[in-house]
Amino acid sequence: MMPAPRTWPAPSLIARHGELQYSLTMIPLSIPDSKRRWDCLSLGEVMLRLDPGEGRIHTARQFQLWEGGGEYNVARGLRRCFDMRAAVATALADNPVGRLVEDFILQGGVDTSLIRWVPYDGVGRSVRNGLNFTERGFGVRAAAGCSDRGHTAISQVKPGDFDWNLVFGKEYGARWFHTGGIFAALSASTADVAVEAMDAARKFATPISYDLNFRDSLWKSIGGKAKAQEVNRAIVRKVDVLLGNEEDFSAMLGIAIKGVSEDFAELPIASYEGMLREVAATYPNLKLVASTLRTVHSASRNAWGAIALYEDKIVHVPQREIDILDRVGGGDSFASGLIFGLLAGKGIDWAVKCGVAHGALAMTTPGDTSMATLAEVERVIKGGSARIAR
Numbered sequence: 001m002m003p004a005p006r007t008w009p010a011p012s013l014i015a016r017h018g019e020l021q022y023s024l025t026m027i028p029l030s031i032p033d034s035k036r037r038w039d040c041l042s043l044g045e046v047m048l049r050l051d052p053g054e055g056r057i058h059t060a061r062q063f064q065l066w067e068g069g070g071e072y073n074v075a076r077g078l079r080r081c082f083d084m085r086a087a088v089a090t091a092l093a094d095n096p097v098g099r100l101v102e103d104f105i106l107q108g109g110v111d112t113s114l115i116r117w118v119p120y121d122g123v124g125r126s127v128r129n130g131l132n133f134t135e136r137g138f139g140v141r142a143a144a145g146c147s148d149r150g151h152t153a154i155s156q157v158k159p160g161d162f163d164w165n166l167v168f169g170k171e172y173g174a175r176w177f178h179t180g181g182i183f184a185a186l187s188a189s190t191a192d193v194a195v196e197a198m199d200a201a202r203k204f205a206t207p208i209s210y211d212l213n214f215r216d217s218l219w220k221s222i223g224g225k226a227k228a229q230e231v232n233r234a235i236v237r238k239v240d241v242l243l244g245n246e247e248d249f250s251a252m253l254g255i256a257i258k259g260v261s262e263d264f265a266e267l268p269i270a271s272y273e274g275m276l277r278e279v280a281a282t283y284p285n286l287k288l289v290a291s292t293l294r295t296v297h298s299a300s301r302n303a304w305g306a307i308a309l310y311e312d313k314i315v316h317v318p319q320r321e322i323d324i325l326d327r328v329g330g331g332d333s334f335a336s337g338l339i340f341g342l343l344a345g346k347g348i349d350w351a352v353k354c355g356v357a358h359g360a361l362a363m364t365t366p367g368d369t370s371m372a373t374l375a376e377v378e379r380v381i382k383g384g385s386a387r388i389a390r
Contacts, residue, residue, distance in 0.1 A: 026280060026311050029207055029240060029287050031343060036173030038111065039084035039343055043197055044071025044183040045154040046090050047130035047147070048101055049368055057133045057146055067104035068132065068368025070182040070213045073329050077336030077370040079109040081358060081377065084340060087111035087174070089162055089197075091153035095120040097129045098153075108369065116161060118153040127153050136326045136366070137299030143327050147217060155186040157193050164200030176339060177201040180211035180243075181252055184231055185218035191231050198238040207287075209241035211335055212248035229254050241288040242279065243335050246272070249291070255279055267293050269307065269316060276309040290352065292334050292359065293319050300324055304363075306334060306356045310348045317356045324363045333362035333370045337377065350381070357381045 046069040052060035075086035092098035094117040130149035137143035184191040219228045232252040250256040259271040290308035305319035337358030341351025357380035361372035
């Protein structure tokens with residue numbers, strides 16, 4: 001029987017008592033060396049993104065194409081920006097659309113050897129590839145997405161479809177494994193596949209990160225937030241590094257941040273610290289918990305930062321005002337920057353700063369995936385300006 005989770009005082013009560021006192025001791029992360037085949041392996045869906053640019057989906061006459069997916073974007077960022085060896089485990093219907101997605105993945109430098117190719121029936125009755133129509137938003141018009149992803153190849157994977165013991169074992173191996181709440185929400189079987197992969201990763205001492213990434217559209221037809229919490233509370237007990245934002249922790253785990261308004265216009269850091277400590281206390285297996293900090297002034301202007309809890313220490317990167325071209329993928333790029341810092345042995349403070357800088361840069365270019373370079377990330381970390389470099 002699972003022991004009852006420990007609880008912490010509410011943030012407001014903590015504040016009245018002055019100095020924070022906790023008995024929780026978080027175990028530090030142990031990162032495998034570079035002898036393994038991949039620095040990072042991600043498990044998740046890769047969709048074809050159709051982008052109307054400055055226009056609207058419902059009035060568009062042409063679209064620009066990208067690839068993207070919450071879990072895949074992390075591997076892609078690690079490969080392209082940080083020159084890490086990255087792979088994606090996914091499934092695609094074997095037709096020209098699937099091969100187009102593969103071509104995007106190949107251009108991104110991510111290893112495609114773990115893609116499962118599923119025979120196509122000619123019309124997509126039994127299996128298909130996912131499409132994601134996404135508007136960037138501008139000013140008072142918010143970004144918006146419309147997914148067309150039912151019956152996709154990856155949503156139909158089942159335990160046993162991937163040989164995880166081989167993938168994480170001595171012949172191959174990964175220094176890091178990443179997946180998230182989007183993949184877990186695709187079907188009942190994908191959550192089971194995520195657990196199966198995590199169990200194998202843990203057997204081979206591979207650190208596991210999980211981005212909660214709550215998407216109401218994925219959960220509403222299969223039980224809503226109640227089902228999301230049932231699934232994710234079980235999964236998070238197998239995780240080392242947990243990522244998200246305040247909505248994710250509330251919707252997916254039922255742990256709400258206190259003292260904020262519905263529009264998150266003000267983000268009291270003491271409340272975020274209390275939330276992270278409550279998460280860590282409820283799930284003592286966690287070694288690192290991090291939340292991005294986003295205040296939306298408009299679709300084109302946000303305040304952006306992050307806060308993390310590691311080895312009982314709070315690391316806070318204060319928000320800074322950033323201009324946004326395309327906000328989709330900002331959280332994924334935060335994750336890849338954070339993971340890079342940890343894999344590179346840079347220390348937790350630098351890693352969180354790297355995540356914030358990489359996320360900010362990723363939101364200045366179109367598409368889900370990062371187009372930033374490590375030199376640009378380092379310049380932003382150091383507080384460099386956007387003055388022209390030539």
